[in-house]
């Protein structure tokens with residue numbers, strides 16, 4: 008066991024580093040902590056940077072290649088930064104039936120970007136996503152982790168304006 | 175957060191604490207919480223399994239496997255530790271019920287895990303939430319902390335002399351990880367590639383130990399079974415389909431929402447009375463009865479009870495409880511295409527029939543919907559899908575193929591219409607469609 012990982016230099020905040028120390032000991036095998044760690048690392052630094060890969064590989068005691076293999080499988084994990092507000096529009100069946108496609112087109116126009124693109128000011132990025140578990144409240148959008156439901160183009164504009172005002 | 179709904183026909187057994195602040199352990203206890211775990215400790219492993227069998231509870235994750243029977247497959251003696259794994263990956267399009275459980279009643283999941291653990295002689299349970307459900311992870315983590323603080327988890331739970339640990343866990347976006355063996359891979363920190371069975375997880379599962387994997391709703395139902403008794407629970411439903419379940423009504427309905435109804439509740443009534451019928455005076459065209467992978471039903475096929483057996487007899491599946499309602503403005507080719515696009519995106523790529531099949535089907539349907547179709551494509555689509563069936567390592571291949579076959583079989587005319595009117599002859603319905611929601 009390398010209890011030294013937190014004492015040796017970390018790129019994460021003390022709180023997250025402490026959380027990671029606890030996480031690797033929580034499971035019967037260290038590696039089980041990998042996916043949560045990647046997600047939390049991404050939440051803190053905006054994406055999974057090379058440094059994050061290196062540190063997490065060291066903490067889990069696996070190779071960086073192993074870590075990258077896992078990152079490439081999961082759709083929420085990314086190695087390039089998104090916009091500050093990542094707008095994820097569901098166009099899957101339940102949302103499609105209630106205007107999900109039109110909402111996605113509206114967001115494209117409104118933000119002036121295409122799918123998986125980021126606005127020049129890095130404030131917003133846009134992505135068409137699969138079902139996010141809000142089918143009964145469709146059409147639905149997640150901005151970062153926050154759900155917005157029963158949307159119309161008008162209420163979507165208000166949601167985007169609110170985020171812009173918050174920045 | 176997601177709005178709660180209500181209808182007089184509901185039987186609020188599983189959802190009776192929703193909207194009452196039961197995410198806090200004090201409230202949960204006030205509402206009878208953790209009494210079932212104490213009861214289960216007294217009953218012991220065999221007593222628990224017997225009660226579960228009497229309840230006729232069938233898994234709410236999709237396949238409807240009898241839960242008591244699943245638990246009884248775990249060997250009593252095992253050199254390796256045994257585990258309980260709660261599947262909260264909830265990603266089948268049309269399904270949004272586990273989310274409400276985690277949000278409003280997280281302790282019922284913890285209590286259910288404890289009882290499952292007692293039933294199989296496990297000392298550790300995991301609650302796996304999809305990565306998108308971050309706000310729920312916080313709720314779940316807090317609930318677990320509270321349960322530890324009360325002595326319901328950890329050493330000597332409820333003073334029983336038994337130990338039990340529960341860990342909440344997050345995924346990071348992948349539908350395939352909801353498949354039970356891929357779920358275990360993911361929890362072990364790997365890509366979500368399924369495992370070949372046998373051996374089944376009940377024998378060789380997580381970290382090589384015997385493991386029971388149940389859907390979050392299945393597990394959250396368990397304490398309620400011990401609250402009212404297995405036989406009473408069974409009586410709420412139909413033969414071999416005990417109890418109630420959360421139905422997620424979505425699509426072209428006046429009152430979409432998640433409703434708790436008895437197993438066997440009539441589908442037509444569910445749509446027209448509980449869901450308030452179709453908006454704008456439009457006509458019903460089709461119903462996807464149990465999440466996107468279940469074959470579509472025609473309006474004349476929906477006068478059926480919603481339990482696993484009756485929906486099966488009607489040629490579809492009760493699945494995950496996601497009832498998606500389509501009216502006469504919907505283009506079925508477009509709907510089939512959107513469904514396939516999802517499965518193509520989610521295929522893990524391990525087996526050729528699934529990887530290539532979903533890809534070709536999406537390509538063909540895209541071209542077809544855009545007006546570039548040829549008559550022979552229609553049979554080709556069906557043929558391709560039929561040849562995926564049963565030829566893959568995990569059921570995702572079937573999940574993609576089954577609905578496709580039904581779309582072609584039941585809406586052949588709509589496919590044929592696309593040959594004449596390029597691009598989509600139903601496109602003009604779009605405006606009308608959006609005006610009604």
Ligand SMILES: Cc1cc2nc3c(=O)[nH]c(=O)nc-3n(C[C@H](O)[C@H](O)[C@H](O)COP(=O)(O)O)c2cc1C
Pocket residue numbers: 232233234235236237238239241244261262263264265266349350351352353354355387388389390392393568569570573
């Ligand atoms: C591709 C695929 C995705 C699945 N996704 C889920 C899911 O998100 N949640 C779930 O509970 N079960 C899902 N299942 C079913 C699980 O494999 C498993 O049968 C289920 O969790 C068992 O729980 P139950 O017996 O309580 O239904 C999925 C199955 C397949 C093939």
Ligand code: SF4
Pocket residue numbers: 350368520521522523524525526528529566567568569570571572
């Ligand atoms: S059926 Fe599809 S998802 Fe399942 S193992 Fe094969 S390629 Fe992967």
Ligand code: FES
Pocket residue numbers: 097098099100101102103137138139140141142145147267268269
């Ligand atoms: S289909 Fe959009 S949230 Fe489920």
